[in-house]
Amino acid sequence: MRIASHPVIEDYVKGKPVRFFFDGEEAEGCEGEPVAAALKALGVKIHRYTVNRHEPRGVFCAIGRCTDCVMTVDGMPNVRTCVTPLAGGMRVETQDGLAPLKARRVE
């Protein structure tokens, strides 16, 4: 999902490649880019399941307003992944209600 070449944008401001963990599995992203962008690049669509209806949610506003994309990051729930910079070794987990999903769902 990453854009390799663009007719107008010469290069994107990106940090070095780093490894992080998504639902316990190792993944790669760019340091400093929003966690949500790194996940989008990996094709991840679901960031959390809601408290009451257990419905899936993903990126909706991408600028930190709507809080739909919150996940559990390094053990802290409700972290807005669209405005949280990715760091090496970060543990990002799909959130189920207010807790991380125990087991990774297989699509």
Next chain:
Amino acid sequence: MKRYEMIVIGAGPAGLSAACVAAEAGMDVVVFDENQRPGGQLFKQIHKFFGSREHQAGIRGVKIGENLLESAKNAGVKVVLGATVLGIYKNKELAVRFGGAVHNYKADAVVIAAGASENMMTFDGWTKPGVMGAGAAQTLMNLHGVRPGKRVLTVGSGNVGLVVSFQLLQAGCDVVAIIDAAPRIGGYGVHAAKLARMGIPFHTSHTIVKALGGDFVDGAVIAETDEAFAPKPGTEKNLDVDTICIAVGLSPMSRLADNAGCDIVYDGAKGGYVPLLSDEGETSLSGIFCAGDVCGIEEASSAMIQGKIAAAAAARDLGYLSGEDFIQKTGEYKDSLKKIRSGMFGPESKGRADIARTDEGYPLSRSLLQRGFIADDEVTGFPSIAHGGGTRAVIECTQNIPCDPCQDICPQGCIEVGENITSLPALTGNKECIGCGLCVGVCSGQAIFLINDDFEAGYGTVGLPYEFLPLPEKGAVGRALDRSGKEICDAVVVETVNSKAMGKTPMLVMKVPTASLAGARFFRADADGARKGG
């Protein structure tokens, strides 16, 4: 408590412009912005801006953002990123969160330039992953270099919907359709036309009924709307999409002004609740100013000018600018603001559906308003769409929008817009076109084509703006598309002009039969997917 002479909230076009003017006047200025990067929306706006030279017309938002940051740096403005202003209290005290703590500062003047938030609409399945704001799509692709999806439906045909749809194509996504509940396209005709000629369908009087799919979007149902914008039963159509972008307008982010205690009024034309402001952008509270979309939804060019006016007023009030200097400076700013606000899409005409003719008296293209392209029988009536004879620019700019860089850039003086920048461009007729293509590159609406009837016997050429990768090389064969995106004939690329002066809008020159010169407006290379970037 640490005191600043001016605290600006928001490092977007309005905020940075305000900070520059205040700092240049000698004030100690700090700007807080909650984002990790400054520039607000400018770095997502990779298209060329409209307006006149003083509004930096023909220059991309990204570049304008870079220039603004450079000016701010040179003026000594401090920009603190990742800093959220949590509240504005009595006596202009602000609580600001950054670096893991909340800090309190006092200001002599405050400029609130917090921008706008996207409006949303509800429909069955609107909470599914894959439904997102058009701004979200723009942020992901233009700032972070990640495609928001593969196949996209855009809901809303205002300028945001149109610009984002075009940018989706540039990022290598498919735009399956653009729909609007209203019977006419809301944004500039030129923005719609560049999508229509690539074959992107417009469905006016259509709304989205449902996002299909289980855990995420794998389709959409749209339907025709009745007079009340409600879906008509039995008119449903399924679209194969994985992403739905919502572009149904913006609302001013007036919460901070409200929190500060400024008088707030509801103004539907401005997009919702807005602070009550003086001519200078001052709220009902002395020393607290607003600038940009917070004051009412417009665009970046006017936001920048509003920021300058507010900062000049604050500088005068605090003794950094004399009364005469203020009048002189703001006089220029206000003239500039008036210019950019003029025309049939300006704030005073916003939402009007009754405009049937241009200021010059030409009937507006109905096909452009409904389907995104000028119909063949409508095309001939405009002053710059004359045909016949040698090389010349054909300017398919048929609505009164504030823009005139084509007039400035032509080295031969072939194009005339005149004093009033919303006038339709006209060909002066007394000057010889040298076929340089600069007008094709500079036109923010990508509405200028270079036609040469006398290329070779039976054939002529059409030069067109082509902002996609890969850029077809000389000799590439393909099909010419007409304004509606329909293939009309074979075409061969005979030249591409991509000099620095074109500003990353290359001109592709294709050879087509003489009979197709009047209709051929886009090129599709034969090779699989050659049109797509990335």
Next chain:
Amino acid sequence: MPVIVREKAEKPFVPKPDDDLLVCRCEEVTKGDIREAVHAGLRTFGEVKRYSRVGMGLCQGQTCQRLVRHIIASELGIAIDGVGRVKGRAPMEPVIMKELALSRRDSKGVDDYAE
């Protein structure tokens, strides 16, 4: 404190097919919940909010406020500006307690915090 008295509408509540549509994405409040709140006698965004938790979630009504105002106005048959707004209040967004605890009245200039 002024006491506001609200009375339930006389006519019975009429369910609609789209009552199950989520409007407040954070607190998962539906269109039906909002319509019922209006039917129960509530008149403004502020009242409906306190009754139904609409707009009280993580995003603080930034996504749904406009939608909710439209539903209330349409239920009451009044113009949108008659529904009122939620007063902008500090903090503008949720703040973790630790950050609030580290709130400083004697903050240094922003330069002193530069990395």
